[in-house]
Amino acid sequence: MIQWNKETLENPDSVAQILSLADTEWNNRKKLYERIRRKTSNSEIVSEDDKNIKVGFENYITSMTTGYFAGKAPVYDVEKISDPNKLKIIKKLLNKIFKLDDKQDEELKVLIDYISKYNDDATEFFDLAFDYFGMRACYEILYENDDNEIIYAKQSALNTIGIFDYSTPVNQIGQLRKWTEKDKNNSDITIVELTTINGKKYYSPTPNKTTKELTERNKAGKWSMLPCIAIENEMGLSIFELVISLICAYERVIQNSRNTFQYNDEAKLKITGYEPDEDSLIQEVDEKGTPVVDEKGNPKMIENPLRKQFDETLLKAKVFYTPDNSGDIAWVEKTVQDTALQNHKKTLIDLIAMISGVPNITDLGFTTADNASALDRKFFALEQMITQADKQFKKAILRRWETIIDRINKRKHKNYDFRSIKIDLQRNLPTDKGTETDRALKLRGLLSDESVIDMLPDDLDAISELEKVDKQNQDNIEKNIQNMAKMGQDISNVALNTRQDNPNKKFEQDDEIKKENVKQTDTVTKKEEK
Numbered sequence: 001m002i003q004w005n006k007e008t009l010e011n012p013d014s015v016a017q018i019l020s021l022a023d024t025e026w027n028n029r030k031k032l033y034e035r036i037r038r039k040t041s042n043s044e045i046v047s048e049d050d051k052n053i054k055v056g057f058e059n060y061i062t063s064m065t066t067g068y069f070a071g072k073a074p075v076y077d078v079e080k081i082s083d084p085n086k087l088k089i090i091k092k093l094l095n096k097i098f099k100l101d102d103k104q105d106e107e108l109k110v111l112i113d114y115i116s117k118y119n120d121d122a123t124e125f126f127d128l129a130f131d132y133f134g135m136r137a138c139y140e141i142l143y144e145n146d147d148n149e150i151i152y153a154k155q156s157a158l159n160t161i162g163i164f165d166y167s168t169p170v171n172q173i174g175q176l177r178k179w180t181e182k183d184k185n186n187s188d189i190t191i192v193e194l195t196t197i198n199g200k201k202y203y204s205p206t207p208n209k210t211t212k213e214l215t216e217r218n219k220a221g222k223w224s225m226l227p228c229i230a231i232e233n234e235m236g237l238s239i240f241e242l243v244i245s246l247i248c249a250y251e252r253v254i255q256n257s258r259n260t261f262q263y264n265d266e267a268k269l270k271i272t273g274y275e276p277d278e279d280s281l282i283q284e285v286d287e288k289g290t291p292v293v294d295e296k297g298n299p300k301m302i303e304n305p306l307r308k309q310f311d312e313t314l315l316k317a318k319v320f321y322t323p324d325n326s327g328d329i330a331w332v333e334k335t336v337q338d339t340a341l342q343n344h345k346k347t348l349i350d351l352i353a354m355i356s357g358v359p360n361i362t363d364l365g366f367t368t369a370d371n372a373s374a375l376d377r378k379f380f381a382l383e384q385m386i387t388q389a390d391k392q393f394k395k396a397i398l399r400r401w402e403t404i405i406d407r408i409n410k411r412k413h414k415n416y417d418f419r420s421i422k423i424d425l426q427r428n429l430p431t432d433k434g435t436e437t438d439r440a441l442k443l444r445g446l447l448s449d450e451s452v453i454d455m456l457p458d459d460l461d462a463i464s465e466l467e468k469v470d471k472q473n474q475d476n477i478e479k480n481i482q483n484m485a486k487m488g489q490d491i492s493n494v495a496l497n498t499r500q501d502n503p504n505k506k507f508e509q510d511d512e513i514k515k516e517n518v519k520q521t522d523t524v525t526k527k528e529e530k
Contacts, residue, residue: 071428162230273327357385369483
């Protein structure tokens with residue numbers, strides 16, 4: 001964490017010093033990022049003899065943790081204190097007046113839904129979480145585009161860092177970002193962007209390790225709060241950083257096994273009791289047949305082509321005979337202790353899973369987990385590992401909405417209260433849809449229909465579904481009224497024709513018409529109530 005004096009933050013000399021500290025952290029994050037990628041270079045891809053075996057535990061751990069933590073989008077709701085006694089107590093002790101306005105709460109909920117959908121909140125949350133768990137920090141910037149839409153977007157942890165003050169607890173006072181671009185002469189130029197409450201200022205590093213301000217690029221601040229968010233791991237650790245040495249040990253075991261099998265595949269043939277006629281090495285001669293010597297006058301030895309040809313023929317031969325009973329032929333091989341190797345690898349995997357908290361999906365207990373409850377228990381360790389991240393993200397996301405709502409309140413003369421926003425970070429686990437559906441339906445009458453729909457495991461839009469249900473009910477009522485009118489008209493026509501044909505039955509038909517009308521009215525009433 002970089003801490004700085006707020007009064008001197010925008011000084012070019014301060015920016016140069018902060019940039020020096022940031023470069024050190026960025027270099028460390030790049031190393032972590034490369035470990036996540038574990039990408040093989042093009043030369044290694046086409047190479048037939050790849051000497052470095054890479055096992056992507058880092059990518060697996062980061063992806064599993066991110067998917068579990070941020071595989072589902074955050075759920076936002078607007079809470080309110082409706083108990084009059086509680087409101088009186090808060091007003092008395094804190095001198096805070098609450099205005100109970102259901103319309104305002106509904107407006108705030110609609111506003112949050114609109115802004116989050118416009119910004120693809122699910123993708124934004126996942127990207128932030130991946131940077132946090134993989135590179136121990138993530139960053140976000142807020143701005144308003146040309147269409148007056150409020151945007152919040154992730155900034156890469158590889159070139160962004162937060163700046164905090166010395167208060168308790170610390171408050172973010174700025175955010176620094178660096179990149180390289182082309183100038184008008186097509187030359188590379190480094191740009192440093194500093195975001196504060198006053199706006200954005202731009203600097204460019206100089207050869208003497210200072211920075212100069214690019215005043216022509218500066219932009220005045222439009223927000224009354226700092227329009228950026230930094231979430232940094234307080235211990236300065238990525239999710240896999242504590243198990244890197246264990247991962248390296250596992251890779252060495254795999255590499256040693258590979259080398260042993262490769263050696264045995266190309267093992268040497270040992271022959272005792274037999275001496276070849278040709279020597280392995282002979283002295284080199286020139287074109288005239290003169291022996292060649294080195295600078296010191298010693299004979300220059302080369303491989304004997306006749307001996308090489310003999311050895312190759314020997315290896316291809318199906319049978320070879322030794323001259324006496326003392327002779328023997330055997331391959332010189334290394335013994336592979338497969339059981340010991342497998343036990344060692346299993347121990348390393350278990351330690352990696354235990355320390356990182358990510359479950360081993362090949363473990364018997366994991367593969368036999370046949371319901372959501374059993375899976376929950378397998379992810380218990382990971383849930384404990386990410387508890388701090390859960391609290392940090394909720395705090396940061398709430399500050400994001402505080403910043404957005406503060407801007408809307410000032411521009412639109414509203415008084416929305418960001419503290420009424422409830423943030424729920426859901427875990428992404430396989431669920432039994434039937435069980436979850438039954439549980440949600442059992443809560444009907446205790447919870448609102450909107451809350452019940454949100455609990456269903458089908459990823460439905462509660463507001464949209466309720467609107468469809470209302471429209472469907474209205475259409476059904478209109479159809480019933482039309483059918484009732486049509487049936488009444490048909491009955492009246494039949495009765496009229498009957499009276500004309502048999503006047504003596506007039507009163508009987510009138511009674512039947514009355515009974516039928518009552519019956520139809522009761523049927524429509526019951527349908528409407530249902």
